[in-house]
Amino acid sequence: MRYSQLLIPTVKEVPAEAEIASHQLMIRAGFIRKLASGTYTYLPLGLKMLNKVTAIIRQEMNATGAQEILMPIVQPMELWEQTGRRTAYGENLGWFTDRHGRQNVLSPTAEEIVTTLVAGEIRSYKQLPINLYQINTKFRDEFRPRFGVLRSREFLMKDAYSFHADLPSLEQTYRQMYEAYCRIFARCGLPYVVVEADSGPIGGSASHEFMVPTDTGEDLLFYTADGSYAANVDRAEVDPPAKQPPADSPAMQEVHTPNTGTIEAVCEFLRTRREELIKTLVFKADERIIVGLVRGDHEINAAKLSRSAGAESVDLAGEGDIMNLTGAAVGFAGPMGMAEKADLMLIDHAVAAMAVGIAGANKTDYHVRHVVPGRDFPLGGDRVAVTDIRNAIQGDVHAGKVLLSRRGIEVGHVFKLGTKYSEKLNACFLDANGQERPCIMGCYGIGVNRVIASAIETGNDANGCILPIAIAPFEVEVLSINADNAQVTGMAEKLYAELTHAGADVLLDDRPVRAGVKFKDADLLGIPLRLVVGEKALAAGKTELKRRTDEKPAMVGLDDAVAETLKALDQLRAACRPEHA
Ligand code: ATP
Ligand code: MG
DSSP states (O other): OBGGGSOOOOOSSOOTTOOSHHHHHHHHTTSEEEEETTEEEEOHHHHHHHHHHHHHHHHHHHHTTOEEOOOOSEEEHHHHHHTTHHHHHGGGOEEEEOTTSOEEEEOSOOHHHHHHHHHHHOOBGGGOOEEEEEEEEEEOOOSSOBTGGGBOSEEEEEEEEEEESSHHHHHHHHHHHHHHHHHHHHHTTOOOEEEEOOOGGGOSSOEEEEEEEOTTOSEEEEEETTSSOEEETTTOOOOOOOOOOOOOOOOOEEEEOTTOOSHHHHHHHHTOOGGGBEEEEEEEETTEEEEEEEETTSOBOHHHHHHHHTOSOOEEOOHHHHHHHHSSOTTOOOSTTHHHHSSEEEEEHHHHTOSSEEEEOSSTTEEEEEEOBTTTBOSSSTTEEEEOOBOOOTTOEETTEEEEEEEEEEEEEEEEEETHHHHHTTOEEEOTTSOEEEOEEEEEEEEHHHHHHHHHHHSEETTEEOOOTTTSSOSEEEEESSTTOHHHHHHHHHHHHHHHHTTOOEEEEOOSSOHHHHHHHHHHHTOSEEEEEOHHHHHTTEEEEEETTOSSOEEEEGGGHHHHHHHHHHHHHHHTSOTTO
């Protein structure tokens, strides 16, 4: 294609609102334009990239036997009420009332729809397993859309849903999807890691996330140096620390600590360190009141807490519930008496290991010193459990190995769902004995836009994008300098035609602009290979061939230019090819 005929509105200035490289570069390179908060238009080059990613996804999904379908974006609210997800999705759910007064959801995902479909079409175990997928727009009314298309409100997702008669069949498809995802991300040229992820109340390691490691990622992952373990923050299990030797602690002592409703304020007031405090947090899960205890320097993890409590999700309790429970203002809750008052008290291992600590007194403006876990509040019993409910931190230990941490972008997620949706939406089949049973399900998502943005986030330099060959809008850019010289432009046209004929995806920068402008734009767009035709080199019978990652171009004889470019192209393509593809 010809640059002069494409809408590629590159910009020099870094857009003020764009905080991270990929967001800045996608705008500067003219790949996307913002319409409103969290919604973007894809311009020709951006769309070309999206299409390359979806083509790879389709190929790999189809190769596993998954079947592509297309489901409506506008979905009846009743289905979301039937599964209880209207509430579970909360404010993120976008919906509207139509002219007939019916409520409709804008699809944030499609379990309800695909399960309803299968409920109507599948009767017998002989029709199972089946894996259905679509590549379609999703809408989520994200609280804080940011980082361009990485967290937008409207985005493109590949979502697949598999249905099975038994667990081994689910296991098999799950493995297949996992492996297909590895091939997809490898082919897209993404550096990725797979981590164990939270699977909610289903339990087990029934969920994996595919993460692109980068400091600007919103997710936190933990891994061991030998690569034997990797998990996201909601999953990363921490070994319990050794119990501190018992201190000969005096009895508890109440201290007046006015206006110290935060950990910082207490530490300053009592001149103590955070790790000497016991933080008492109050949560609600449905109608249950759950108290969580973590050390002052640790953060409680809501997903771990939910799992330990056997709840779908937990929310921080409101002021009223906290005052009811503790009889004190927020910020002064403590563990004493909570085993009796709360429905459940979950104590983090690190708190149970403390010899002594400082806690809230359940009395406004008071704390208690010399609190001894096990003496002043129980470490076991009917409604008390010691467990892992905090965020891991770098240096924690898992199965005897030190955990390292880094940030990452979640690009994909595979999930064993079980029968949660099939039971509620009655997607049943008759087994070999004529018994009716609910289908066992798996689901598998990829954020298509995130694939592009994370490729740019991890592939760029001061001059612009450095794109993986398989998803770059073009593989080769042919660039003519001295655009007023007919010999130069003639040669550029010839090379462009020959490369295109040989199957390369080529952009010809045929604009009548200065060479400097063309070079700058070429660097910004980040097309992997560049072939330059200029007056001087041409007179010497040569052209310049340069990878986007090369410091300097290589001089190539005119007769070899096409062959050399194709050779370099093959090498780049091979680097993005998983071994068995
Ligand atoms: P996150 O934790 O980042 O909000 P999620 O876990 O809610 O994402 P899933 O429901 O697992 O997302 O959706 C499948 C995939 O869709 C994700 O792995 C991600 O790549 C993509 N995705 C989810 N939310 C967004 C968004 N707001 N913008 C762009 N892509 C998204
Ligand atoms: Mg996810």
